[in-house]
Ligand SMILES: Nc1nc2c(ncn2[C@@H]2O[C@H](COP(=O)(O)OP(=O)(O)OP(=O)(O)O)[C@@H](O)[C@H]2O)c(=O)[nH]1
C-alpha cells in the first residue's frame with residue numbers, strides 16, 4: 579500500500595528532525611513491543627527499521643519518508659528495565675519534547691503487547707498523552723503469539739480499564755508483524771488521515 583520507503587535521518591532532538599512540512603505518524607510503546615517490526619510490516623520492507631530480540635534496540639528518533647510525501651517515525655521504547663535512571667530521564671526529555679512540539683504529528687500509535695494484562699506503564703503513558711492533548715491510537719501487537727480469542731480478551735480488559743478514567747476510547751487495532759494481520763486496517767486509517 580505504501581510503495582516507497584526510505585530512511586531519512588536519526589535524531590535525539592526534535593529541533594533537528596526534518597522540516598515539519600508534511601504529515602507524520604509515530605510509533606511508541608514499551609521496549610520490544612514491536613514498533614520497528616510494525617514499521618517494516620506496514621512498508622513491506624524486511625529491515626527498513628532495525629529490530630532485535632532484545633529490548634532497547636531503537637535509541638533515536640528515526641524518520642522514514644514514505645511515498646516521497648509523508649513520514650513514519652520509529653521511536654525508542656519505554657520501560658526497559660536495564661536502563662539507568664539517567665537514561666530514563668534522557669528518554670523522557672527526548673520523547674516528550676518530540677511529542678509535544680512536533681507540529682506535523684498527526685497521531686501517535688501506542689503499541690501494547692496483546693498477550694499482557696493492562697500494564698501500569700502503558701496506562702500512565704496514555705494518561706500523559708491525554709493530559710498533553712496529543713492524539714493517539716492503540717495497536718495491540720503480536721497477535722500471532724496466542725489465540726485470537728485470547729488477544730481479543732486482553733483488548734477487552736484494556737478497554738474496561740481505560741473506561742474507568744476515559745470518557746471516550748481511542749481507535750484500536752490488532753496486528754501481527756509476523757503474519758501481516760491487521761495491516762490493512764492500520765494502513766487504511768493512515769491513508770484516511772492523509773486524504774482528509
Ligand atoms: N511473533 C512475533 N514477533 C514479533 C512481532 N512484532 C515484533 N516481534 C519480535 O519482537 C522483538 C522486538 O521487536 P522490535 O520491532 O525490535 O521491537 P521494538 O518495539 O522496536 O523494540 P525497541 O526498539 O527495543 O524499543 C523482535 O524479536 C521481533 O521479531 C509480531 O507481531 N509477532
Ligand SMILES: [Mg+2]
Nearest residue numbers: 613614635636
Ligand atoms: Mg525498535
